[in-house]
Amino acid sequence: MSGLFCVCQPMKFAIVVHGAPYSSEACLSALMFAKAVLASGHSINRVFFYHDGVYTANSLIAPPQDETAVSEQWQEFGISHHIELIACIASCLRRGILDETEADRYGKSGSNLAPGFTISGLGQLIDASINADRVVTFGV
Amino acid sequence: MSSILYVFSRPPHGSINAQEGLDTLLMGSAFTTCSVLFVGDGLMQLIEGQSTDEMGTKNFSLGFGALKDYGVTRIACSKPDLVASGLTKGDFVIEVESLDAEGMQALIRTHDKVLNF
Numbered sequence: 372m373s374g375l376f377c378v379c380q381p382m383k384f385a386i387v388v389h390g391a392p393y394s395s396e397a398c399l400s401a402l403m404f405a406k407a408v409l410a411s412g413h414s415i416n417r418v419f420f421y422h423d424g425v426y427t428a429n430s431l432i433a434p435p436q437d438e439t440a441v442s443e444q445w446q447e448f449g450i451s452h453h454i455e456l457i458a459c460i461a462s463c464l465r466r467g468i469l470d471e472t473e474a475d476r477y478g479k480s481g482s483n484l485a486p487g488f489t490i491s492g493l494g495q496l497i498d499a500s501i502n503a504d505r506v507v508t509f510g511v
Numbered sequence: 512m513s514s515i516l517y518v519f520s521r522p523p524h525g526s527i528n529a530q531e532g533l534d535t536l537l538m539g540s541a542f543t544t545c546s547v548l549f550v551g552d553g554l555m556q557l558i559e560g561q562s563t564d565e566m567g568t569k570n571f572s573l574g575f576g577a578l579k580d581y582g583v584t585r586i587a588c589s590k591p592d593l594v595a596s597g598l599t600k601g602d603f604v605i606e607v608e609s610l611d612a613e614g615m616q617a618l619i620r621t622h623d624k625v626l627n628f
Contacts, residue, residue: 389528497543
């Protein structure tokens, strides 16, 4: 993987995830890529989950024990490396991914945003894209 | 500040990708220099006279009329895909420039970032 980015200077990456865990391979590929970015000495300014990618932030996912816990691995990755995992608010609301604030606002029975994720707006995608050296999108 | 090129390649109503792409383009143009390139089935997003009344989905194609007001720098489509689709620029809701392969390459090269939808 490091051979793909033969550069002298460390680069700042923004990562965009459009694919849902299990439905799409993109979500797990993005995680592996993110780990490889850090392992190669580069940094990640933000991971933005858009479209079906926001399903990654669903804390109620309960996969079979012999399958990769994609969402939990993302949580662990974000928390342990202090990397922002932002889930698009418009995509989240359409798909029933809610933090406590949004659940209250829309009068829903519960919230289900996984630890390590933050719900925020599209401006976060633009900001990450502008300020990164490279933007890499998974699942389009 | 980084400029962003948006590449739209999906048809308009089969998935929400096209609508989300337009949302992101409009948001992005408030922050930085943005252009858009329509390729493949993405050209169908621009067809004039679309109606989603009987589909239960949002007719977001009307939003393309706002691109100029939002300061989107260049609005372009793939000339080979335009020819292959049997469409002409006159079929579209807004004015677009059509680019051959070299023109598209140049457009991509002149932007710092590319976001695909």
